[in-house]
Amino acid sequence: MSSDDRRLDVLRAIVEDYVATREPVGSRALVERHSLGVSPATIRNDMAALEEAGYIAQPHTSAGRVPTDAGYRVFVDRLSTVKPLSGAERRAIGSFLEDAVDLDDVVDRSVRLIAQLTQQVAVVQYPSLRRSALRHVELVPVGPRHLLVVLITDTGRVEQRTVEAERDLDELVVARLRTHLNVSVAGRRLPQLGDALATLVDAFEPADVPLVRAVVTVVEETLALDSEERVVLAGTANLARGGTDFTGTLGTVLEALEEQVVLLRLLSDMAEDAVPVTVRIGHETQHAGLLETSFVTTAYGDEHGAVARVGSIGPTRMDYPATMSAVRAVARYLTRILAGS
Amino acid sequence: MSSDDRRLDVLRAIVEDYVATREPVGSRALVERHSLGVSPATIRNDMAALEEAGYIAQPHTSAGRVPTDAGYRVFVDRLSTVKPLSGAERRAIGSFLEDAVDLDDVVDRSVRLIAQLTQQVAVVQYPSLRRSALRHVELVPVGPRHLLVVLITDTGRVEQRTVEAERDLDELVVARLRTHLNVSVAGRRLPQLGDALATLVDAFEPADVPLVRAVVTVVEETLALDSEERVVLAGTANLARGGTDFTGTLGTVLEALEEQVVLLRLLSDMAEDAVPVTVRIGHETQHAGLLETSFVTTAYGDEHGAVARVGSIGPTRMDYPATMSAVRAVARYLTRILAGS
DNA sequence: GGTAGCACTCACCCTCTCCGAGTGCCAATC
């Protein structure tokens, strides 16, 4: 074994011990807990090298070492081995998710499940409208001049908007519009929709054009709006439990989590990475409130491929292998269930 | 002024000072900050009486007094004066809420607004299905044997469920069922729906009855399910900010808040009280996790009357007058907007 | 390169003391 290899072993040991104990780990404890076959003094030399390389740091002189974000990064990328779930756990996940009655329920159960499994904050992103296809458009008059537009996607998601008409609604026009819309949109995705919607106006009397145009605009806007992507959280209480993490920054973390925008940006950012499970560690989240947290996500989808992401947020000092495998397991079942229904 | 009156004055002063400073208040500080016209010694006698009556307590000997839950109760019921919002605040509330595009957005904006105004956790309950009327039922086939049932209420709320058929769906039967359902349900509330739905089965071929019955059941279940009531939260980060509140119980509070069931029970419980603004103080919440918090709620509704509740949760040591008026103001605008659209 | 020894550092814990805000009670006063 080369000394480089041993250094990485030492790094792994430090991460594992620190995650387990939450306390800076010293050279003596390291040789005692792991059979490294060398003396503490040697470990100290290795530690000095690791510190030089920026993988570990000392909270203060004469304290043990703590992994840095860079150290966790190396651990995640090169040193960790997956921690598969037990068969019983897998079955429990499957059956719990299969009992869901609709999309909302599936999402709700998934997010609770991840929070439970990881004992951290769970995040589930609703299936993205842009990647799913429209199945049906429903128009419902609510009051003489207001029209409720309901969009239903093939993932079972429902979006709604209200349109205000310039004059009283004509039931016949609404019915024609409904029919036309459904012919135009059925099964199409956003990029293909533009032209179909544009020509739709031609089929109506000039007097009705404002209404038609308004409805079309609403449909387009709804489909285009990133902000309509939603994430659901669970397990925020897990942040406060266990105590010692997050000295005084818990408030900042909660603030960041309440900002859907922050989470959505992070999620879409992570979607770029071409890896099965994406991890953002500490400062890599690019958000001041999440400096002391890490974010583990993976994609789930339906038969057409990736649709959205699920993940878990916890302290940078988290059990990465366990979190990664829990997140991935739930995503798999989620994909299976969405494809099946 | 009778001595009883002064004692209540003292109680009010204690509550106000404690809320402002977060520190036990002593007799000397009291006479200095409030012009009570008597000496500290007199106040001490009054304090002894108030303590005897259970309205205040000492954290430890030789410390000042702190209001008990009972003390806050008296303060809220008899001693506090409403703190009206400024005209600018009112206008800000109104215009912020009026920009909402749909029901979800209205609810979302309301909850953020309350969190912002009270600097506490805000709670908004979605309009209750049981009290709102059905406006429309939409059936959408998703796959050969799956039918998506979408319910739309007159408050603009949308509920969805999937039904699995025993055999492939017949588009004509679905269309007839859609028509019949909409004739049966239009504008009716749950109690009146039962019979209409029951007789609906007679209008179909025996072979189609299972499907019809399944859909009817789903409609009934959806409307009947209490658990389908939903609450939305915002401002949980406010719990952690400011620091000194919640010694170590923050985790428990967050846990309680994550339990929709807990909040819904509390909300429905509070709906029983025949007062404009309901307050639950500390142990009155009947929940161990909320022992150190108070919950201020009020009803909002549409033109038909009360529909659901909005509120704010904060430490028992909160500014009750301010919280109550903020909650009430938002509820009023909410009512106006729901009635108007 | 690995190891043993050694001096040094420094957070943490424990104890002790001091301080002062605040109380309760009592006797004097209005």
Next chain:
DNA sequence: GATTGGCACTCGGAGAGGGTGAGTGCTACC
């Protein structure tokens, strides 16, 4: 009878001081 001034007492909290031990870096040695 209510109010007040005076006074002894209590006790949490802040601060100082000292001991302890885990942990390090360095150097000489194998």
